[in-house]
Amino acid sequence: MKLYNYFRSSASYRVRIALNLKGLDYEYVSVHLTRNGGEQFADAYRALNPQALVPVLHDGDRVLTQSLAIIEYLDETRPEPPLLPKTPAERARVRALAQTVACEIHPLNNLRVLRYLTDTLGVSEETKNKWYQHWVGLGLQAIETQLATSPYTGKFCHGDTPTLADCCLVPQLFNARRFKCDLSGFPTLLRIEQNCNALPAFQRAAPERQPDAEAPGK
Amino acid sequence: MKLYNYFRSSASYRVRIALNLKGLDYEYVSVHLTRNGGEQFADAYRALNPQALVPVLHDGDRVLTQSLAIIEYLDETRPEPPLLPKTPAERARVRALAQTVACEIHPLNNLRVLRYLTDTLGVSEETKNKWYQHWVGLGLQAIETQLATSPYTGKFCHGDTPTLADCCLVPQLFNARRFKCDLSGFPTLLRIEQNCNALPAFQRAAPERQPDAEAPGK
Numbered sequence: 561m562k563l564y565n566y567f568r569s570s571a572s573y574r575v576r577i578a579l580n581l582k583g584l585d586y587e588y589v590s591v592h593l594t595r596n597g598g599e600q601f602a603d604a605y606r607a608l609n610p611q612a613l614v615p616v617l618h619d620g621d622r623v624l625t626q627s628l629a630i631i632e633y634l635d636e637t638r639p640e641p642p643l644l645p646k647t648p649a650e651r652a653r654v655r656a657l658a659q660t661v662a663c664e665i666h667p668l669n670n671l672r673v674l675r676y677l678t679d680t681l682g683v684s685e686e687t688k689n690k691w692y693q694h695w696v697g698l699g700l701q702a703i704e705t706q707l708a709t710s711p712y713t714g715k716f717c718h719g720d721t722p723t724l725a726d727c728c729l730v731p732q733l734f735n736a737r738r739f740k741c742d743l744s745g746f747p748t749l750l751r752i753e754q755n756c757n758a759l760p761a762f763q764r765a766a767p768e769r770q771p772d773a774e775a776p777g778k
Numbered sequence: 779m780k781l782y783n784y785f786r787s788s789a790s791y792r793v794r795i796a797l798n799l800k801g802l803d804y805e806y807v808s809v810h811l812t813r814n815g816g817e818q819f820a821d822a823y824r825a826l827n828p829q830a831l832v833p834v835l836h837d838g839d840r841v842l843t844q845s846l847a848i849i850e851y852l853d854e855t856r857p858e859p860p861l862l863p864k865t866p867a868e869r870a871r872v873r874a875l876a877q878t879v880a881c882e883i884h885p886l887n888n889l890r891v892l893r894y895l896t897d898t899l900g901v902s903e904e905t906k907n908k909w910y911q912h913w914v915g916l917g918l919q920a921i922e923t924q925l926a927t928s929p930y931t932g933k934f935c936h937g938d939t940p941t942l943a944d945c946c947l948v949p950q951l952f953n954a955r956r957f958k959c960d961l962s963g964f965p966t967l968l969r970i971e972q973n974c975n976a977l978p979a980f981q982r983a984a985p986e987r988q989p990d991a992e993a994p995g996k
Contacts, residue, residue: 610923611878611882612920622870624870632873633867666881
């Protein structure tokens, strides 16, 4: 398998965690999102993914896009250890938590959106950062409430083994810190994050451990 | 079953289509997103969904959030007719198409984001509409390319029966027209939309057919 990805991309980070949890080897192909005008816009990459987004997973002759769809695919083709619970209601809970990150928080804060804010709308760095913090704060608060009040929450977002929801939560918290979001109001999220980051699968997926990693602030 | 939703909400519309395709009866509970300061912010509704977003599906004592998670739940608990194909690779394709709408297009254009642009950032109506058209155009162009070049595309996004991807595409096109997006460059999407809207399940889910529908422009 080949993973086209970028060390700091949150969606890439999710898939790296899943691959590691499954114990799968893969070739790391870096798609640098800011160098050369953005390598994701190159014709060869667009031929793989017309969306010009990372990650893309190559599995044999299959080209897979969208991080959540990729993780579900991995879970269906390599079922152990499972990243989704067994019952439909529990699966729905895990998917909803993952989608809260992937559909409500992250899309508002990825690189192309932040660029539109500064380059097209002409907002200041400060206003851009407030935008970031606003959507992250709102989304994480909702997840904190959902996790803190549910009997299904365990060491991880759902029970005592990591799931798709944890694959999404940890990269989002990493990003939140990059943009100096105040996370002190989210004790449940921080506890779960700590449990995740105690696992080698999460540690090895971290942005700073990737071959294309750069120093913070770059 | 009870569906807490709003006629014009795109995520609600997706779930209505899925419920209709499955032939499931449900009680329609309107959560008016702009009346009374937004009924989604009422304490009683927040107790159901701390995210203060629609839709929520009540199935017995289960409270389900996030439209894609709800549709997958429906597909697992009421398998006929299936809304996802049988093989993992094909399922991944359908999920990726659905997520392109749900993670890349729609989050940038829902009510709360458009309000932040006008009320907090103070942008003009014209700039707000350009923002909308920019993200919709970019996302739909990528889907058009993916659909037009794939042998899996049929009468619908995947083959000749409707799937989760069609449940997402049709509401997004509806929204795009509301914001006067130019759809002439997307012949494959328009052809699929026409096939979808020929089906009673899609027709009955349309915003203008819902009990809380209001005249366009309101």
